[in-house]
Amino acid sequence: MTDTLAVVDGRVLTPAFDVVEADVLVDADAGEILEVAPDLASEADETLDATDSLVVPGLVNAHCHAAMTLLRGYADDKQLEAWLQEDIWPAEAELTAEDVAAGTRLAAVEMIRSGTTAFADMYFHVGEVVEAVREAGLRARVGHGVVTVGKDDEAARDDFAESLAVAEEYDGAADGRVRTAVMPHAPHTVGTQFFEEFVPRVREAGVPFHFHLNETEVYLDEIADEAGVRPTEYADDLGLLSDTTFVAHGVHTDAAEMETLAERGTAVVHCPASNAKLNSGMAPVQELLDAGVPVALGTDGAASNNDLDLFDELRDAAMIGKLAADDATAVDAETAFGMATAGGAAALGFDAGRIEAGAAADLAVVDLDAPHLTPEHDLVSHLVYAARGSDVRHTVCDGRVLMRDRDVLAFDESAVRERAQEHAEALVARAEE
Amino acid sequence: MTDTLAVVDGRVLTPAFDVVEADVLVDADAGEILEVAPDLASEADETLDATDSLVVPGLVNAHCHAAMTLLRGYADDKQLEAWLQEDIWPAEAELTAEDVAAGTRLAAVEMIRSGTTAFADMYFHVGEVVEAVREAGLRARVGHGVVTVGKDDEAARDDFAESLAVAEEYDGAADGRVRTAVMPHAPHTVGTQFFEEFVPRVREAGVPFHFHLNETEVYLDEIADEAGVRPTEYADDLGLLSDTTFVAHGVHTDAAEMETLAERGTAVVHCPASNAKLNSGMAPVQELLDAGVPVALGTDGAASNNDLDLFDELRDAAMIGKLAADDATAVDAETAFGMATAGGAAALGFDAGRIEAGAAADLAVVDLDAPHLTPEHDLVSHLVYAARGSDVRHTVCDGRVLMRDRDVLAFDESAVRERAQEHAEALVARAEE
Known part of the structure; x- marks a missing residue:
């Protein structure tokens, strides 16, 4: 040393x-x-x-599901809902801790190769994620993704409780390079009663939140129908928004929601490639910035991108940002690069992103x-x-x-690739059985 | 050998x-x-x-201005009209044959490195372009870009005549790897009387046409105002459309225009990155394909992209194609790859693009x-x-x-880069004098 x-x-x-x-x-x-x-x-x-x-x-990938590298190229050219229900969720139901270990290491190699030094990870088997981050030498804010829809109350409670327990267990791991968050998947995939029960406990524990917000219009409608408010107001009412909270996507966010996000200091992680590939839409990035919302950049998982190269994302953010704003001066090069560095570090709560x-x-x-x-x-x-x-x-x-x-330096790269290939093949074979 | x-x-x-x-x-x-x-x-x-x-x-870059590599990163984050008038045209007014030689060689290195084997080039000093293509070993369809607006009748005629003369002179050069086209810049930048005078002569000589069509809405309006028809009908009335014609962009193309293009067999070269960066819009690629219009893929010049890597363009075409169609199943991977290979070869008239x-x-x-x-x-x-x-x-x-x-193999790459850097610096110094 x-x-x-x-x-x-x-x-x-x-x-x-x-x-x-x-x-x-x-x-x-x-x-x-x-x-x-x-x-x-x-x-x-x-x-x-x-x-x-x-x-x-070093670039900051502020929204990722790292082990989804195992599903890179497994299902493309499909709308988000069909892609999740027909391909991704059935595969993820078969996911083992060893799969996550293999997939996260592959992601780590890819991120290190493309200059990413910190990332946020929302996934499962968080212990394996932490071990991969430790071994890689990367910095990360990690968490267990909570989904309660389709679960009975006990299983739902267990899932949310696990997210909190995992966040408390691993915070500060890997010489402090690992920080954690509680990560409810999205407002519409976690029942209101579980938010009401757990948000105060998470706040008391001082743990940040990370979740998907306003990714597609379909999801928007579900929330609007149930709660009678926009998802951002719904999340705010539940106490989910603060300056330690960071949310992914924000594609379909209206002016009032932007005001709320700006007031709370909640960062939006823009994922332009994933949003385009799944046809979720073009996030109003320049509008978010103009409204004072902190914006970071993320790749999302490799199944909807299909790489973890933030240089692709920089280009996409600037280009799609112009189309979304109908203004070629929007999301200029400095703005985009700032989102991927200082913006990402701020969203994840790291004192980084600047030299x-x-x-x-x-x-x-x-x-x-x-x-x-x-x-x-x-x-x-x-x-x-x-x-x-x-x-x-x-x-x-x-x-x-x-x-x-x-x-x-940290990994034998060909061994990581070989192991990922084996786990990917076995995973989809189990899912398609 | x-x-x-x-x-x-x-x-x-x-x-x-x-x-x-x-x-x-x-x-x-x-x-x-x-x-x-x-x-x-x-x-x-x-x-x-x-x-x-x-x-x-080998990938086919079906719309490019290769020597614009000299202006890569010179002016970004501007709307097309301001970018052209304030930055690009003043620089191009200072362009020498030696600049084109240097810039085209840089482009050739970049294309060879990223697997592009054929390209279309609309630019100036075509003799230098041909020499660079010969030396590089690439395949290209090249031509002199005609602009008559702002010129007196004699200068305008000379410009169009040069495009035809150059096309006849260089066709078949470099052991047949160089083919040519007459390349009027766009319907709105060449006067109707010059089209009327030259189109029959070009047709008689058996030379293809390549031009910009429907790149922005501003240009659309100019044509519509003057001729009272959409640009595609205007071009068709002038005899510009046939199955040897290929046009760039086609961003703002309506259903009737698609029908005309399909009937004539005229290929549209989709340039998604340039269209996004200049906020020209999202071309309706899936609609064009569904209407039977042949579609190819191009980078456009490096000043509006900012690279000549068709792998970026493949990704952009598939992703932006989904957003344009509001359908994640649109422009799937095979469709995109076909546009960059067989589609490009067909547009440029090369018996290539398939193994x-x-x-x-x-x-x-x-x-x-x-x-x-x-x-x-x-x-x-x-x-x-x-x-x-x-x-x-x-x-x-x-x-x-x-x-x-x-x-x-063909070039001393560092010498090519050094020469391009020198020419780029001198060019913008002259333009900014």
Whole structure:
């Protein structure tokens, strides 16, 4: 273990989106950035070469179901409801802890390769997720997804209780890189009485909430019919919204709902690719931002994306954001990149997403030595519109190098891929029996 | 020079979208596929290893302005009209033949790297484009873009005449890999009298047309006001539409226009990223297909994309195609991949875009040994939704290897990048003077 690491001889993207020639000195034990300045190599125990490269904050994938990598390409080109009911839920019903272990490791490799250093994970078998995060060296906010529809009261209560127990058990795991949340799947998939029973207990325990909100119009109607209010008001009435809460999607969110989200400080995690692929719609991202709602970026699961490369998401967010706003100046490159870094870190409650002294030492080093990143008129534009995950050379999280020169250090990558392939095949075979 | 080349030990995507274990034997001199069958290595003078890889048809970028790579990231997040008038046209007014030579070579490297083997190019200094295509080993249909607005009659005539002269001069260049078209920029940027004068001459010469059609609603209105008809009818009345004509964009195309395009056999080149980034809109791709209009895929120039990676475009086409149709089953993976291969080849008039005996030996070999392409439930899904240009290992065009194990053979890549950077800097300096 080295005490200090310096990322040297490259350029650095500052929180103000300036590009400066500087080294980044990191306290590897504390996982913190110490200094951003020229010529820091001599002060470090270990260096990471960033020649011809741009050092950027590690990207934050603020909504994911990591182990769904096992279902990548399993069912495409279907509307969300049919896709869930006919393909995804039957497969997930067969999911074992070992499947989650295999799928989350595959996700971790993919995220490290594409410069993602932190993610939110809503899934099952959270102990396995935590172990994969620990082994990978990533940072994550994890939780057990609660669904009560179709369950009797006891099973429903057990499910919500498990989400809280898991959140309390694993918070602070992996040297503090793992934080937790209680994750009710969505307002319409968890019964009101269970929210009423558990929300006060979760609040008392000081645990954040993460759930799906306003993903499709179909779901909107269900809530509106039952409760007579929009889902955001319904969630607010239940006490679900606060500045530690982050919600996924927000595709169909009206102006009053935006005002509520902004007042509560609740972040919306925009998942443009998943929303497009499942035809959920185009989230009004620029409107959300203009209304003061914090916005982060997420890939969602690999079954509806179909990759975990946030560089794809950056491009999608900027492009689809323009179409949604009917304005080509909307969701500009800096805005998009901010959503994937500082915006994501804030949503997940991590002191990261920016390169300056005191922030978490979570970094991605992007190789600029590439035809598609030539010429260099504007590097932020390149990050959003032209770069792809494979341009990332090195990934650093919590002061530790997770990938060096495109070599993922924590895992035997081919073993991870082989294991995932085996588990994926067995999983769908069981589901289709 | 070898006479035969075999791509061996991989899997091959058939025209019916089956994946079979087979080698591909190619007549390198004729540039033609000879046979697709197991165990062909012994019959070839040279082999290309496709272990753990999928051999697919080389992708076809059916609408591009290649040298606009020099303006990649120069002006983003602006509406098309402002972007053209304030940024792009002033820069293009300063464009020299040497700039086009530098920019087109950069584009060629980028396309070869991402598995594109054929493209359409509408730009200026076509002689330089042809020379770059020859050197790169790519296949292209090229032409000089005609704009008459703002020109006096003589200059306007000269411009149209040059487009025809250039098309006649270069057709069949580079051992037949270069074909040509006359390329009036768009119905609203070329005066009616010049169309009336030149269309019969172009038809007599047997040269195809390529132009922009229905890219934005603003342009639609201009035509509608002047001619009192929709742009497609206007173009048809001028004799511009036939089965050798291919048009770019078609974003704002109504049902009657679709019928006309289908009747004439005129292909629409869908450019989803450019249309999103400039907020031109979402082309009704599924509707076009359902109406019987041939559809191809293009990146447009790198200033509005901002890369020339058709794998991005595949994903965009499928995802935005679903949003445009309000149907997640629209523009499925096979449909999207077909647009980028057989669809593009048909639009450009090349006997390519499919792997079978007799077709042009234009191939891309996609490396499947990657976490984001694991597990293997559906390889066509992976090509469209998860793969990226950097997954391409080898690129073959006209039977010749243009890239082997990610090493581009025709060019000194760093020299190409350096030259492009110099020309880009000088170009924008002149434009901003």
